[in-house]
Amino acid sequence: MREVLPLDKLDEGEKGKVVDIVGGKGFRMRLVQLGIIPGVEVKIAKSAVLGCPLMVEVNNARIALGRGVASRIWVEKIE
Amino acid sequence: MGGKDRVRIALVGQPNCGKSTIFNQVAGYKSIASNFPGTTVSYTVSDIRFGNRVFELVDLPGIYSLSPVDEAEREARKFMLKTGADLYINVLDASLLSRSLEFTIELMELELPMILCLNMMDEAAEKGVIIEVEKLSTILGIPVVATVANRGRGLKELFETALMAIEEGVKASPLKFCGAIEREIEGLENRLSNVNIVGRFPKRFLALKLLEGDQEISSIVYRYAPELTDFVAQARERILKEYGREPDEIIASQRHALAFNVFEQVAKVKKGKETIREKIDTFVLNPYIGYPLLVLTLYLFFSFIFKFGSLLEGPLLAFFESFYEKISPFWGSEGLASYIIKGIYDGFTGGLAIVLPYLFPFLLGLSFLEDLGYLPRIAFLVDALMHRIGLHGKAILPLILGYGCNVPGVMAIRILESSRDRFIASILTVLIPCAARMTIIMGLVGFYLGGGWVSFLYILNLVIVGILGWAFSKLLPGYCEGLIMEVPPYRLPTLKGLLAKTWLRLREFLIVAWPLLIGGSILLSLITYYDFEDKINSIFSFLTRSLGLPVSAGVTLIFGLLRKELSLLMLRQALGGDLSVLLPSQILVFTVFIIFYFPCISTLGALIKEIGIRRSLFVFLSTFVIAFVLAMFARAVSLLFLV
Numbered sequence: 001m002r003e004v005l006p007l008d009k010l011d012e013g014e015k016g017k018v019v020d021i022v023g024g025k026g027f028r029m030r031l032v033q034l035g036i037i038p039g040v041e042v043k044i045a046k047s048a049v050l051g052c053p054l055m056v057e058v059n060n061a062r063i064a065l066g067r068g069v070a071s072r073i074w075v076e077k078i079e
Numbered sequence: 080m081g082g083k084d085r086v087r088i089a090l091v092g093q094p095n096c097g098k099s100t101i102f103n104q105v106a107g108y109k110s111i112a113s114n115f116p117g118t119t120v121s122y123t124v125s126d127i128r129f130g131n132r133v134f135e136l137v138d139l140p141g142i143y144s145l146s147p148v149d150e151a152e153r154e155a156r157k158f159m160l161k162t163g164a165d166l167y168i169n170v171l172d173a174s175l176l177s178r179s180l181e182f183t184i185e186l187m188e189l190e191l192p193m194i195l196c197l198n199m200m201d202e203a204a205e206k207g208v209i210i211e212v213e214k215l216s217t218i219l220g221i222p223v224v225a226t227v228a229n230r231g232r233g234l235k236e237l238f239e240t241a242l243m244a245i246e247e248g249v250k251a252s253p254l255k256f257c258g259a260i261e262r263e264i265e266g267l268e269n270r271l272s273n274v275n276i277v278g279r280f281p282k283r284f285l286a287l288k289l290l291e292g293d294q295e296i297s298s299i300v301y302r303y304a305p306e307l308t309d310f311v312a313q314a315r316e317r318i319l320k321e322y323g324r325e326p327d328e329i330i331a332s333q334r335h336a337l338a339f340n341v342f343e344q345v346a347k348v349k350k351g352k353e354t355i356r357e358k359i360d361t362f363v364l365n366p367y368i369g370y371p372l373l374v375l376t377l378y379l380f381f382s383f384i385f386k387f388g389s390l391l392e393g394p395l396l397a398f399f400e401s402f403y404e405k406i407s408p409f410w411g412s413e414g415l416a417s418y419i420i421k422g423i424y425d426g427f428t429g430g431l432a433i434v435l436p437y438l439f440p441f442l443l444g445l446s447f448l449e450d451l452g453y454l455p456r457i458a459f460l461v462d463a464l465m466h467r468i469g470l471h472g473k474a475i476l477p478l479i480l481g482y483g484c485n486v487p488g489v490m491a492i493r494i495l496e497s498s499r500d501r502f503i504a505s506i507l508t509v510l511i512p513c514a515a516r517m518t519i520i521m522g523l524v525g526f527y528l529g530g531g532w533v534s535f536l537y538i539l540n541l542v543i544v545g546i547l548g549w550a551f552s553k554l555l556p557g558y559c560e561g562l563i564m565e566v567p568p569y570r571l572p573t574l575k576g577l578l579a580k581t582w583l584r585l586r587e588f589l590i591v592a593w594p595l596l597i598g599g600s601i602l603l604s605l606i607t608y609y610d611f612e613d614k615i616n617s618i619f620s621f622l623t624r625s626l627g628l629p630v631s632a633g634v635t636l637i638f639g640l641l642r643k644e645l646s647l648l649m650l651r652q653a654l655g656g657d658l659s660v661l662l663p664s665q666i667l668v669f670t671v672f673i674i675f676y677f678p679c680i681s682t683l684g685a686l687i688k689e690i691g692i693r694r695s696l697f698v699f700l701s702t703f704v705i706a707f708v709l710a711m712f713a714r715a716v717s718l719l720f721l722v
Contacts, residue, residue, distance in 0.1 A: 028328065055459075061565060
């Protein structure tokens, strides 16, 4: 079953495939530049604790994302 | 090459891939390289002698793509489109090959003369990425050289290849996409054939930028060919209908697919185990451990500076004082000459005994934390706090850099995307006690009142910065976009790199600031000799009196505008060479005022460049009010605790 949810709802160590990025062009561009593009697989390297950002792994790079940012990236959970 | 005799080579690549490291290896240390994406915000140029040839090497700011989203990126793109170079070396972090190739593919669309430099091959290997360099070169059709820049490996070959590529006229040609998008691009390329500006930019590049909706390029093209506006709009509409997503996203996906395809052909990835570096982050970035660790790190950092500096300050001051008593009989204490000599002596020894003992360990420690890669972790940890004061985690970088010197701090605000963020960050950055102010805090407050008061001042400063940030973000409502930041791996700093970087920053003090300090001291001598001092001091007596400072401190406060340390050295001089005649409360009040009032002249210059003259004046004047209020507060505190 396809389960689509915001990135910040994934737990540490879980993986997801980016489905959609909700936001203006500038916002999408910043993410696209860092390799967060629809169709790409991301892994939660560190989940957000105590209001801190979360960290995702994309193609070997680690990207810190604020919670607000992560909630606008929709992913399909990969089991 | 347009008649000039020297070729120009430019380093271009994504942030933190090692451009500045390569630059420094061949140019001598001239460009600050740090383990933090976006350290280089403007470019550095140097002449390089290589064998019997001389060429110009340009270190461009790192950019993630050719669609600029901040000022530093705009700067790099402007260079490529307007100024230009004879050859571009596209530097790639080999451990991030797939993503780096996306940018390479974008660069190739510019049909530039370029070669590839696969840097950080050692890190790639550590991550289990094995790359076939030859094969990559064949696929892309341009030379590729593998390097490990921080060890100097492969750099000779890199520049040999670069110079050869210029002679052979190596030029990149763009890779093709597939499907409907490629047809739209080619259709638009055909329409562009008869547009005038096509001599300057490649057709395909223009077509892509028009379809992406790049504002800068679009406005240029439509000025020459207004009839294309509708054609592009229709093409964008068709793409949106075909794919269901914006054209810029489709093009990015295409580049991503191409890059990934190339990557799969040339690289083998063995599933690397979790490296030690990643394990460290489990602790450093865990808030329950991370925050205490951050406080501890900063405490140790400043204690180290204080211990090191105060160990030297006392003996040095005593030595210089007794030495002066021995030599002064030669010219006595009357007459103009003796005043001037005393001025030179005070300026020189002040720099040596009060400033340098603290400045050196500070710069060394800062370089260490930078190269290690701890700064982005600090940004990560304080993101939650920064949100409270209306800014996101990336705004911590200008503030951290501000501790070294406010000028690069203010320059770094251009990595922030919105003008509101830049304004708030600039006000906060100029309040950060820079290295110059740090020497006053350590050399005066720490030395005479003890380390506890040093902590008090730094914490007071942070509290004020927090309150002001909070207040401004309430006054200037705006949407805060949130943190998006790459966190690079830890890298063990090399001793050579650390020393070179410390020296580069120390040199700035030795050749710019120290002469200024000596000049200022001579000036003060002259003012005293001609009895101007009382006149100037009486103008400022409203200030010195209300703060409870000695009247002779008045003139020294003006000179803090040139260099903050100058205030301290001149105060020492004005008090007859002995700072210990100050009351403890006066020491505290003076230092608080110095920390917060008007940023120095160089900072003001940088500020005007970044946020304009009107806003700079506002910042300038408000710091005075803040400083005055806080100095009064410090006076009250000192009456309670210091008498």
